[in-house]
Amino acid sequence: MHSRLVRRSLSVLGVLLLVTAGGVGMGGCIFSAPRWKGPVSDHFDGERFFNLEPREERGSFLKWQLERKPGAWTQWHDVAPGAPPPQRVGRGELRVTFINHATVLLQFDGLNVLTDPIYSERCSPVSFVGPKRVRPPGIRFEDLPPIDGVVLSHNHYDHMDVATLRRLQERFPEVRLFAGLGNRAFLEGEGLRHVTELDWWQEVPLSPEVMLTSARTQHFSNRGLFDRGGALWTGYVLRGPHGATYFAGDTGWGRQFAEARERFGPMRLAVLPIGAYKPEWFMSPVHMSPGEAVRASEDLGARYSVPMHYGTFQLADDGEDEPVEELRRALAERGAQAPEWWVLGFGEGRDVPRVSSAPPP
Ligand code: ZN
Ligand code: ZN
Numbered sequence: 001m002h003s004r005l006v007r008r009s010l011s012v013l014g015v016l017l018l019v020t021a022g023g024v025g026m027g028g029c030i031f032s033a034p035r036w037k038g039p040v041s042d043h044f045d046g047e048r049f050f051n052l053e054p055r056e057e058r059g060s061f062l063k064w065q066l067e068r069k070p071g072a073w074t075q076w077h078d079v080a081p082g083a084p085p086p087q088r089v090g091r092g093e094l095r096v097t098f099i100n101h102a103t104v105l106l107q108f109d110g111l112n113v114l115t116d117p118i119y120s121e122r123c124s125p126v127s128f129v130g131p132k133r134v135r136p137p138g139i140r141f142e143d144l145p146p147i148d149g150v151v152l153s154h155n156h157y158d159h160m161d162v163a164t165l166r167r168l169q170e171r172f173p174e175v176r177l178f179a180g181l182g183n184r185a186f187l188e189g190e191g192l193r194h195v196t197e198l199d200w201w202q203e204v205p206l207s208p209e210v211m212l213t214s215a216r217t218q219h220f221s222n223r224g225l226f227d228r229g230g231a232l233w234t235g236y237v238l239r240g241p242h243g244a245t246y247f248a249g250d251t252g253w254g255r256q257f258a259e260a261r262e263r264f265g266p267m268r269l270a271v272l273p274i275g276a277y278k279p280e281w282f283m284s285p286v287h288m289s290p291g292e293a294v295r296a297s298e299d300l301g302a303r304y305s306v307p308m309h310y311g312t313f314q315l316a317d318d319g320e321d322e323p324v325e326e327l328r329r330a331l332a333e334r335g336a337q338a339p340e341w342w343v344l345g346f347g348e349g350r351d352v353p354r355v356s357s358a359p360p361p
Contacts, residue, residue, distance in 0.1 A: 177195045
């Protein structure tokens with residue numbers, strides 16, 4: 001009993017250390033994080049961004065830390081990387097490759113786009129503490145094809161990994177970075193270039209035929225102690241001759257999926273998060289459960305869906321295999337009505353078939 005208490009105190013201490021060490025390690029930038037200065041909107045009060053569908057908080061971070069019952073994870077999977085992806089795919093084609101965590105390579109209409117790329121050992125403000133990867137990235141960095149654009153869903157360390165972004169711009173000097181409002185000053189302060197920031201539903205062309213649109217999500221942002229809500233979180237819709245592809249980033253359940261479908265029609269592909277959802281009393285406002293992700297794929301009218309945000313970093317209390325097991329359970333419950341989901345291996349790529357003109361129900 002006593003040792004359990006000590007272990008828990010140490011774990012809380014570890015988290016506090018992680019946060020404060022971040023402040024020191026980043027030259028105190030968490031105390032003076034650049035804040036977005038812009039007009040007030042229905043999701044920005046002049047100081048902070050907020051969700052359109054606010055959810056009641058049912059307990060504190062400290063309560064979670066003190067009561068944690070984390071599921072089992074393997075410390076390290078010594079696995080070989082996947083085969084190098086093709087350099088490009090043609091107009092009208094779509095290929096998806098799952099790399100790790102929320103990092104997915106989307107190849108379509110002659111373009112290559114990476115989502116929330118992370119190749120670092122840890123997702124943390126500092127290199128020596130914080131969640132550590134349990135497997136190598138599914139595609140070796142050297143095997144990445146030329147990257148045209150990177151879409152960043154929000155500024156959490158597991159999604160906006162500055163070290164990986166720097167490596168990408170060293171290798172591909174022209175690569176463009178896209179993020180929600182309020183992230184450009186931070187990224188440029190880290191030496192990154194070609195940054196475009198977007199408000200929800202704002203769009204920007206990636207090529208004469210391809211449009212990128214920022215799509216509202218239910219989440220939050222912070223990199224330090226005092227900058228919660230200082231920059232916007234978002235998902236994305238990529239539209240072109242191949243159809244429409246949806247990338248959610250981190251999000252809790254909400255009406256945003258139905259809204260995206262109302263605006264853009266059914267998706268050919270949806271990439272949706274299924275991990276870091278336990279305990280649900282604490283996580284559900286900001287992270288969907290696998291069951292909610294299935295509902296999201298239905299609301300999006302997605303012909304094919306690919307899960308992400310699991311199996312790479314232990315961030316919450318779901319065990320390593322739980323998200324995929326729970327996803328399979330939610331799909332089995334629907335029987336013949338179940339939408340089509342592909343659980344890709346780490347580093348596995350697949351061509352997404354063309355969708356016939358008739359949208360799925
Ligand atoms: Zn997040
Ligand atoms: Zn995340």
